[in-house]
Amino acid sequence: DSGVTQTPKHLITATGQRVTLRCSPRSGDLSVYWYQQSLDQGLQFLIQYYNGEERAKGNILERFSAQQFPDLHSELNLSSLELGDSALYFCASSLSGGPPQETQYFGPGTRLLVL
Amino acid sequence: TQLLEQSPQFLSIQEGENLTVYCNSSSVFSSLQWYRQEPGEGPVLLVTVVTGGEVKKLKRLTFQFGDARKDSSLHITAAQPGDTGLYLCAGARIQGAQKLVFGQGTRLTINP
Numbered sequence: 001d002s003g004v005t006q007t008p009k010h011l012i013t014a015t016g017q018r019v020t021l022r023c024s025p026r027s028g029d030l031s032v033y034w035y036q037q038s039l040d041q042g043l044q045f046l047i048q049y050y051n052g053e054e055r056a057k058g059n060i061l062e063r064f065s066a067q068q069f070p071d072l073h074s075e076l077n078l079s080s081l082e083l084g085d086s087a088l089y090f091c092a093s094s095l096s097g098g099p100p101q102e103t104q105y106f107g108p109g110t111r112l113l114v115l
Numbered sequence: 116t117q118l119l120e121q122s123p124q125f126l127s128i129q130e131g132e133n134l135t136v137y138c139n140s141s142s143v144f145s146s147l148q149w150y151r152q153e154p155g156e157g158p159v160l161l162v163t164v165v166t167g168g169e170v171k172k173l174k175r176l177t178f179q180f181g182d183a184r185k186d187s188s189l190h191i192t193a194a195q196p197g198d199t200g201l202y203l204c205a206g207a208r209i210q211g212a213q214k215l216v217f218g219q220g221t222r223l224t225i226n227p
Contacts, residue, residue: 002157002159004157033214042203042217042218042219042220043158043203043205043217043220044217045214045215045216045217048214056214058214090157090158092157101145101146101148101163101165101207103160103163104160104215105160106157106158106159107157108155108156108157109155109156109157
């Protein structure tokens with residue numbers, strides 16, 4: 001158990017819909033990362049937050065948005081869903097999000113299926 | 116474009132054999148990490164290498180970072196069925212905010 005929790009574990013929805021994925025970081029970690037893992041693209045970095053502020057942005061679509069709240073939990077919002085958005089979405093957390101070699105602890109993921 | 120190329124993508128060997136997984140790039144990374152991911156779970160960090168030429172050992176696993184910090188390898192000695200899983204390498208970029216670039220992964224199966 002990494003200490004990072006994600007809900008829901010599974011999500012099935014239809015094209016065009018909007019969903020929200022939730023992540024609670026490990027106790028004491030200030031930085032949260034979101035990743036998407038699909039069969040054809042592998043694990044792709046989406047976005048990073050540190051103490052409520054966006055720190056880095058990766059391959060995140062404009063239809064996707066995220067935020068980190070004062071209690072440090074984070075939400076990833078996916079809208080206008082397409083079939084290709086079906087994937088595993090992972091949240092990870094780290095202490096400060098500063099040094100590149102700082103350990104990131106991954107949650108168990110949310111499996112999204114868009115029908 | 117995949118910045119980190121892992122090979123092989125799939126590997127199935129018998130218990131007791133040795134194996135090496137490679138992670139190659141044309142880019143230089145400030146550090147490189149190896150993760151193992153099991154079905155239904157998130158990746159778990161195995162090791163971080165930060166110095167060119169660095170070698171780290173974790174029981175039967177040996178990790179090496181290339182001298183130019185563009186490539187890495189994972190060698191497993193006397194593989195066990197418990198080593199079965201998806202192995203991912205991830206490089207941390209030198210410039211820009213911290214974000215990890217992952218390879219496609221090597222799916223390893225150790226047969227009893």
